[in-house]
Amino acid sequence: xxxxxxxxxxxxxxxxxxxxxxxxxxxxxxxxxxxxxxxxxxxxxxxxxxxxxxxxxxxxxxxxxxxxxxxxxxxxxxxxxxxxxxxxxxxxxxxxxxxxxxxxxxxxxxx
Amino acid sequence: xxxxxxxxxxxxxxxxxxxxxxxxxxxxxxxxxxxxxxxxxxxxxxxxxxxxxxxxxxxxxxxxxxxxxxxxxxxxxxxxxxxxxxxxxxxxxxxxxxxxxxxxxxxxxxxxx
Numbered sequence: 001x002x003x004x005x006x007x008x009x010x011x012x013x014x015x016x017x018x019x020x021x022x023x024x025x026x027x028x029x030x031x032x033x034x035x036x037x038x039x040x041x042x043x044x045x046x047x048x049x050x051x052x053x054x055x056x057x058x059x060x061x062x063x064x065x066x067x068x069x070x071x072x073x074x075x076x077x078x079x080x081x082x083x084x085x086x087x088x089x090x091x092x093x094x095x096x097x098x099x100x101x102x103x104x105x106x107x108x109x110x111x
Numbered sequence: 112x113x114x115x116x117x118x119x120x121x122x123x124x125x126x127x128x129x130x131x132x133x134x135x136x137x138x139x140x141x142x143x144x145x146x147x148x149x150x151x152x153x154x155x156x157x158x159x160x161x162x163x164x165x166x167x168x169x170x171x172x173x174x175x176x177x178x179x180x181x182x183x184x185x186x187x188x189x190x191x192x193x194x195x196x197x198x199x200x201x202x203x204x205x206x207x208x209x210x211x212x213x214x215x216x217x218x219x220x221x222x223x224x
Contacts, residue, residue: 031211041217042216043213043215045212045214087154089154097159098167098169099211099213100156100170103151103152103153
């Protein structure tokens with residue numbers, strides 16, 4: 001089966017850097033995605049890693065290690081508006097076009 | 112903006128009644144998904160579609176059915192609603208030419224009494 005694990009909550013200070021980890025278990029693997037969701041809103045796509053390494057998009061970066069079945073989302077220069085839930089997601093080669101999401105990490109940014 | 116709308120946005124219904132949620136997209140995307148979101152569970156896939164009249168089950172499909180008679184509409188039906196189906200339902204589409212980007216609709220909050 002497929003499973004993803006990520007911390008339930010992370011707290012950080014405005015201006016700091018925070019890393020949200022995600023470990024996954026799948027019988028096949030296409031890539032790891034990250035989504036952000038503010039309270040009351042819909043998830044929005046942040047990044048996607050199909051290959052090992054770091055992908056950078058502005059203040060956000062995402063890393064993947066396929067050999068370790070591990071990835072992380074790195075948020076730099078934290079702002080209050082970054083307070084949200086962050087989900088990692090994978091698509092399994094055996095699952096057609098099904099995407100499985102982690103339970104989410106709630107990020108609290110403090111002043 | 113991927114042009115995804117959901118209707119209704121909010122609904123209160125009683126146990127045992129049928130409920131249909133609609134997802135509409137305007138950009139001719141092939142793949143469409145229905146998820147439910149509950150506290151502590153993240154997003155769980157109910158059903159998805161990979162074309163007109165082509166659908167498949169997700170991880171929590173029991174009690175739900177779907178239909179896609181035209182590209183732009185993907186309907187989710189709760190044949191006989193139960194209180195355990197109280198949730199927020201999101202529709203999503205997979206971006207064209209993109210391996211994994213999914214764009215989500217605004218969601219439907221369903222309360223089953």
